[in-house]
Amino acid sequence: EIVMTQSPATLSVSPGERATLSCRASQSVSSNLAWSQQKPGQAPRLLIYGASTRATGIPARFSGSGSGTEFTLTISSLQSEDFAVYYCHQYDNWPPVITFGQGTRLEIK
Amino acid sequence: LLQESGPGLVKPSETLSLTCTVSGASISSADYWGWIRQPPGKGLEWIGSIFHTGSTHYNPSLKTKSRVSISVDTSKNQFSLRLTSVTATDTAVYYCARGLAGFDYWGQGTLVTVSS
Numbered sequence: 167e168i169v170m171t172q173s174p175a176t177l178s179v180s181p182g183e184r185a186t187l188s189c190r191a192s193q194s195v196s197s198n199l200a201w202s203q204q205k206p207g208q209a210p211r212l213l214i215y216g217a218s219t220r221a222t223g224i225p226a227r228f229s230g231s232g233s234g235t236e237f238t239l240t241i242s243s244l245q246s247e248d249f250a251v252y253y254c255h256q257y258d259n260w261p262p263v264i265t266f267g268q269g270t271r272l273e274i275k
Numbered sequence: 276l277l278q279e280s281g282p283g284l285v286k287p288s289e290t291l292s293l294t295c296t297v298s299g300a301s302i303s304s305a306d307y308w309g310w311i312r313q314p315p316g317k318g319l320e321w322i323g324s325i326f327h328t329g330s331t332h333y334n335p336s337l338k339t340k341s342r343v344s345i346s347v348d349t350s351k352n353q354f355s356l357r358l359t360s361v362t363a364t365d366t367a368v369y370y371c372a373r374g375l376a377g378f379d380y381w382g383q384g385t386l387v388t389v390s391s
Binding site: 167214 | 309318319320321324332334335370372374375376377378379381382383384
């Protein structure tokens with residue numbers, strides 16, 4: 167099983183600043199990685215797939231990068247609605263065995 | 276839109292059964308449909324996914340003990356989850372979702388509590 171490790175567990179950032187979240191895979195997943203955002207009491211929302219492709223309707227301030235085992239989600243200028251928990255997950259295997267990271271909580275500083 | 280339905284309370288050792296009804300899209304489209312769960316206060320866990328043809332893929336941690344099965348009913352535009360021999364550790368919010376390379380549509384989730 168591919169283990170996904172996200173860091174940090176909690177990130178405190180001020181509105182308007184940049185946030186950088188990391189996700190590491192225990193083995194290469196190529197670019198088969200997605201990022202989702204989850205707010206309290208809500209279902210997750212897909213932000214990024216294919217490591218760097220924004221999902222439909224996702225603002226340009228969200229960007230993804232990386233390949234292989236190291237990935238980054240960057241939020242260029244934090245808005246109040248961006249404070250949430252962010253999860254990465256990989257879908258590299260075939261047959262698929264999808265694994266999620268443990269999440270990064272982005273909180274207001 | 277996706278909507279989960281099923282009992283909110285299941286007794287230990289019994290079977291958890293949930294259905295996801297898909298509206299606004301055909302389940303027979305070229306895509307996967309899946310189940311993901313989230314224990315209270317914890318992270319997300321993929322349970323498994325199904326293609327409209329019935330081809331399934333499961334999380335090995337659940338498949339090993341043959342506890343999980345996912346089925347599809349294209350005539351009703353629904354897919355279903357069945358999890359046998361539940362314990363308290365199966366208490367979670369269960370989500371249905373579309374996709375595999377990123378889940379782009381999710382249901383609102385339904386809390387299933389395992390308790391006697």
